Amino acid sequence: MLTIHGVTRSRASRIIWLCHEMELPFRQIPVIQAYRLGDPDATDAPLNTHSPAFLSLSPAGAIPVIEDDGLVLSESLAATLYLARKHGGPLAPADLAEDALMMQWSFYAATSIEPDALTILFLHGRARPPSDEDGAIIANSAERLVRPLKVVEGHLSSRSYLMGDRFTVADINMAEVLRYAQGHGDLMSRFPAVMAWLEACQARPAFRKMWESRAAEPE
Known part of the structure; x- marks a missing residue:
């Protein structure tokens, strides 16, 4: 299943909107922006763009990131265009x-x-x-x-x-x-x-x- 890393209050909204349009199931992991936290590096901080677990996936430390069939993609516009092309239909390019x-x-x-x-x-x-x-x-x-x-x-x-x-x-x-x-x-x-x-x-x-x-x- 497609995984979207990032809260919806981010550029992940573009990907989530597209998935709803295409009725494409996805799993969302709500990685939050580090700048929205008082201390993103605290041991009890929520998963965020400074978290080592996320940085191992995205060295740039920016959301959103998608994982799809082994592909890791970290630019939201690249992700929407890729998903539209992959799944086809009226939202995708015809030629x-x-x-x-x-x-x-x-x-x-x-x-x-x-x-x-x-x-x-x-x-x-x-x-x-x-x-x-x-x-x-x-x-x-x-x-x-x-x-x-x-x-x-x-x-x-x-x-x-x-x-x-x-x-x-x-x-x-x-x-x-x-x-x-x-x-x-x-x-x-x-x-x-x-x-x-x-x-x-x-x-x-x-x-x-x-x-x-x-x-x-x-x-």
């Missing part, structure tokens, strides 16, 4: 061209959107109002996201999903990256096609199932 396009959109999300979207998530999503310094950082990140979001907006303005009228693994990868910036209403409201697509993705039962399990985890 080489679709495979290339799914990789294109997944890599675009990771390289052109995710860094600034994560900055917005970490600073904009805090309980307290951002400081002037944090506000400036958020504004700069939002401004840098305008160009790549215009690209996604233009693409989605004439189609329901990234690959046309079919929901695929590429939508999961892009949606989970854009979720990080979703709370920045002033930015996202400028891209109505992106927002409509994101809402449709997040209305799917498989996403809701993943989100419920994520919400049940400690913050």
Whole structure:
């Protein structure tokens, strides 16, 4: 059986959402990020990204990691693309061209959107109002996201999903990256096609199932 190492409050959410979409059974080992613990190296600390047992599996010390039929894979986008290809079906590429396009959109999300979207998530999503310094950082990140979001907006303005009228693994990868910036209403409201697509993705039962399990985890 597929094993996913990592709590759902991590990039493991992408893999878990995909598994629910494909009705693919999996076992989850809730490895938590070391930075979320007061002393991750304490003898009574929960399994985390500093734990020797986890580092023996992933020397980079980052979650998620999957194990599947002897394969150990430690990048979430590589894992989703691999699982989609392996198991096939409507979420997977139908041919080489679709495979290339799914990789294109997944890599675009990771390289052109995710860094600034994560900055917005970490600073904009805090309980307290951002400081002037944090506000400036958020504004700069939002401004840098305008160009790549215009690209996604233009693409989605004439189609329901990234690959046309079919929901695929590429939508999961892009949606989970854009979720990080979703709370920045002033930015996202400028891209109505992106927002409509994101809402449709997040209305799917498989996403809701993943989100419920994520919400049940400690913050």
